[in-house]
Amino acid sequence: MAKKPKLRTTTPFIGQIFEKIAPKIGAKVLIEPDWRIAGQITFKNGRRCYFRHNTIDINSLGASDIAKDKDYANFFMAQMGYSVVPGRAFFSEKWCEAIRSRLNIDAAYRYAVKIGFPVVVKPNSGSQGKNVYKVYTKREFYRSLRAIFKEDRVALVQPAVTGNDYRVVVLDDKIISAYQRVPLNVTGDGSKTIRQLLRVKQRSFVASSRDTRLRPQDPRIKDYLKRQHLTFASVPRRGDTITLLANANLSSGGDSIDVTKKIHPDFAKLTIRLTKDMGLRLCGVDLMINGSIAERPDKFWILEINSAPGLDHYARSGRSQQTIVEALYLKVLQSMGQRRS
Incomplete structure (x- = not known):
């Protein structure tokens, strides 16, 4: 019988991380060889868990499905008294x-x-x-x-709604990561156009092994520049920072600032309680705060929650972020490996 051809050779980020850190706790990772997007983790106690893309076998199916539906999630969060948009x-x-x-x-x-x-x-x-x-x-x-x-x-x-955009990642009763997300931007040098500065930024992503691909053809960028009376041909003054998108997602080219050790205890309690109330163990909570996450909560909104918070873009934004994510997923693995009734 002829061998099945390999359909994909690159293991997704989460699979690479699990393969690297699983031996630290005596676990083994088996990745399906053709598409390489699904994997099985076998722990020392015999427990087996699975992952597919960024979805990890840690949250219940019902709670995960609700979290993936933004409208349903907002309804239930609002009913419980949380500040949603x-x-x-x-x-x-x-x-x-x-x-x-x-x-x-x-x-x-x-x-x-x-x-x-x-x-x-x-x-x-x-x-x-x-x-x-x-x-x-x-x-x-x-x-x-x-x-x-x-x-x-x-x-x-x-x-x-406007303010500072944050993601807080919760695992059971602990905050395991928190970072501010800054929208895609470029900083002028007095000679390059915005289009040229974007190319420089893309090259810096490649050099740092960050796989984010900037899309100058995205109509949102053109519209956002237009509102600032700018075009791709505009030359920002040296030191001027030009924001190119309204949303701060790292996958769109945004930057991250780690604030895990700065989060105010009230925001920590809020996000941990929300995770439990939504029936989740692992959750990414996105917040828009009129102020800083280091301050006592005043005016803020929960933008959405994510039951499979992919951290690949965050990890690839720098060496220290890569270390943080590996430590985070080690905690996730340890939690998954515990038998629960």
Whole structure:
């Protein structure tokens, strides 16, 4: 019988990490050889757990599914009294027909007008900030929602909230990582254009083994520059920092600042309690704070939660971040290996 051809040769980030750190606790990792996106972990006590892409066998299925649905997650968090960003879900034309709903793209626009521009529109599922838009006009609104409906049949429309963007990663009763996310930006040198500065930034990512690919053709960047009366041909003054996107996802080119040791105890308690209330053991909690996470909570919003918080972009943003993520996943492995009733 002929051998099955290898369909993929690169092991995803989480598989690479598990293969590296599992021997430290006497565990073994077996990765499916063809696609290399799924793996099995066997612990010393005989317990077996699994992972696929960034999804780790640590959270219950029901709680994970709720966390992946932003609208449902927001509903339950709001019912428990958590400060979430209000908003409504709307549906693609095909889905409206299937479920006999009138909450189509036109209804979404009327809602946006009611709550006032600018608004944020984003897919109800998905991650890494893909197809998340901050829009100011009718034209931008319809263009953005049509882009979302090509990949997701449900979109959320929310008022835009501003502040500092943070991700806090919780494992059981502990904060294992917290970092501020800074949107994609470039700093002028007085001679290079914004397009050239983006190329320099991309080369720096490659040199540091960060696999983020910047997309100058992303219409969100052009729109954001336009609002600042800039174009890709503009030459920022030396030392001037130009922000290129509204969202701060690391996968979109954002930067991270570790704040694990600075998080205020009240924010730590809040995120740990939220993780438990949502039925999760491992959770990434995204916060928008009007101030600093090091200060006592005042005005803030929970943007969303993530039951499979991928940390690959964070780890590849620097050597110290790589060390932090390896230590984090070692704690995750140790927790997964414990037998629970």
